[in-house]
Amino acid sequence: MAETILCPHCLSRVEVGKEQCPFCDKPLVNSNPPGTLPFAALLGRRYTVGRHIATDGEGILYAAVENTGGVRVMLKEYFPVTLSEGRGPDGCVVPKEGREVLFKTTRMDFADLYRSVMRITPATGLAAVLDVLEENDTVYAVLEQVSGETLAHYLTAHPRCMTPAEARSMLQPVMEGVAALHKAGLVHRGVSPANILLAAGGSARLCGYGTLGLRTAGSELKSQLYDGYSAPEQYSPAEFEGRYTDVYGLAAVFYRLVTGQAPVSAVQRKVSDSLLAAQEVEPGVPGYLSNVLEAALALAPGDRLQNVPELMGALTSQRAAESLTRPEPPAPRDGRISAKSLFAGSLVVILVLFLLLMWSILDRNAPTAESQPASTPPASSEPAQIKTIPNFVGLTFLQVNTDPEYSAGYRFDIVSQEYSSEYGNGVIISQEPEAGTTTSEEKKTISLVVSKGPEMVEMPNIVGFTRESAEKELTDNHIKASFFLQENNGDYASNCVVYTDVEPGTFIDVNKTIVNVYIAKERVVYDPPAATEPPAE
Structure with a gap:
């Protein structure tokens, strides 16, 4: 029985080798560039190769169709231009002479990356990796095809600045997606408007996964970096990259959304840092948010916000932002102790010695136990008052914690917070001890479970x-x-x-x-x- 493909145009089943689809009459002859997989070729007995879309230093991207379900997908073929001689007559990718070991090593890195992403997708804010297969002496990643446009294209058509609330809403799923990558031990390194897709319906997803070599200048691969969005450490193979590298990229995208212009390239900043604070570019940006972006775009990784949850919290809450960006008091220069600090320390030492001397004199003159008259027994204390614990369920934590009647006799401790469709945010769901329990403690501790509101x-x-x-x-x-x-x-x-x-x-x-x-x-x-x-x- 002849092998079949799905027509990339109309998804009808057609025999391999046909030059024209008998259903839609559109051509199936190869129109892809030389050296790429032919249009309408069968891959892995499961995928029909579509048109060539793009080529980078790591490989080739194609449109494709999954033949069983008729689902349109994307194919990323590992085909590094710096390590590959070309494609043989049988379709196999041929490594350059003397580069065979490095080709195999980087090919394994490519496969490991996409298999790792496949294990955690579909996930909020991430384009899904659906399959990874090996054929033609190389590796193919099968990616979800997200209908929509890139954020870069959208910003070109809509040049206005976004409000901070709009920017947070748009980037929230992407930040959650990057946090999921980090939790799995992965770093994206390519966060930029070019790799953020705005799907139909407005939700944003991050795509453009790449190996370390593709996202680092001076590596064995032809690198692909994004001026203004790639972090400084990505421009040198000698510098270590980590989660803070993606923090830089996310902050750079946020900066672009609220100011209307991309940050200055990290290469230029390392020579002369001329990056203006977001509030200087766009006065409508709040001061605390401008400080957060400045901290997240710090040139030195150690001076930068270190992870995405920190960035997400600081972009949402002014209090969180100020706790993260508040400057520490300056240390004395050259390791020398200032005269003021030395004087203050001397006073403390003198005061301690004086107190020790006075204690010694008083102790020496204190009467002995034998010379003291017999003490009278203490008066019997009044019996402890018994009280009944009231019902706090249904009240807010703020109410019970600020009401003088409650706070005088009870200490409140939130042991957990839970989602609840019945109780609003901040309302007490349960208490321990329960209402009606009696106690003789003057200040009884009440353990509370407080609602976080509905899980929306x-x-x-x-x-x-x-x-x-x-x-x-x-x-x-x-x-x-x-x-x-x-x-x-x-x-x-x-x-x-x-x-x-x-x-x-x-x-x-x-x-x-x-x-x-x-x-x-x-x-x-x-x-x-x-x-x-x-x-x-």
């Missing part, structure tokens, strides 16, 4: 996801769902999400809402009967 989660855009990927995305977001099959007249990819009854981007209470998800049934595609030989005369 933004509905992700899962249209086009396979059922398995959609279930994982919803589970990761704690969203409950019911799945229903949708009739498929050929317009939808089989076993993929057609629509949901909750619009993407809507915030829902996950403890009260069940989302209905509609999955396309198997699509019916007409396969013409094979041509038969005319009967012999």
Whole structure:
């Protein structure tokens, strides 16, 4: 039986080698650049290669189709130009002579990176890696195709400055995605408007995964960095990169959104740091937020905010921002102690010696136990007062902690905070000891469980996801769902999400809402009967 592909144009099933699709009449002949995979080629007996999209120092990006479900995807082929001789007649990637070991090592780095990302996606704010396969003596990563435009393209069409609230809302899922990468031990190193996709519905996702070599100048690969967004340490292979490298990129994107201009390139800043504070560029930026961006864009990694949760908190809360950016008192120069500090220390020593001398004199003159008259027994104390603990459930922690009637007799300790659809944020859910319990303690400690309010989660855009990927995305977001099959007249990819009854981007209470998800049934595609030989005369 002849092998088949899906037409990259109309997704109809066609025999491999056909020069034209019999269903849409569009050409299937190779139109991709020399050295790339041919258009309409079959890869791994599962994917149909589409058009060439881009090439970087690490490899080649193609549009493609997953043949089983008819899902449009992206293919990233590991094909480093500095280490590869070219492609052989059999389609295999040939390493340069003398570079075979390095080619294999970096190929393993590529495979490990995408397999690691595949284990944590789909996830909020990250474009999903769907598959990793090895063929043609190289490695292919299969990526989710996100419909929408890049943030770079959007900013070109919408040059106005965003408000801090708009910028936080847009970048929140991306920051959460980068935090998820860091939790898995990964660093992105390519955070920039070019690698942030604004999907249909407005949600942002980070793509553009790359190995260390691609994101570091002077490496064995032809590097791809982003002026204004790549951190200073990325411009030298001798410097170590870490989570703070992505903090720099996220802060640089935020700076661009609220000021309307990209930060000065790190290379230029290392020569002469002319980066203006965000508030100097755009007076509408609050001072605390400008200080946060300045701290996150520090040239020296040690002077920078160190992780994404710190950055997220500081961009959201002025109090958190001020606690992170408040300058420490300057240390004495050259390690010398100032005269003022020396004088103050001397006074402390003299005072301590004086107190010791007085104590010694008083102790020597104190009467002995034998010379003291017999002491009278202390008067019996009054019996402890018994009180009944009131019911604090339903009151806010602020109420009970500031009410003089409560605070005089009780000490309140929050032992945990939980999401609740019944109680609002800050309201007490339960207490220990329970209401009605009696106590004789003058200041009884009451342990409280306080509500964080409903667990509100933004509905992700899962249209086009396979059922398995959609279930994982919803589970990761704690969203409950019911799945229903949708009739498929050929317009939808089989076993993929057609629509949901909750619009993407809507915030829902996950403890009260069940989302209905509609999955396309198997699509019916007409396969013409094979041509038969005319009967012999």
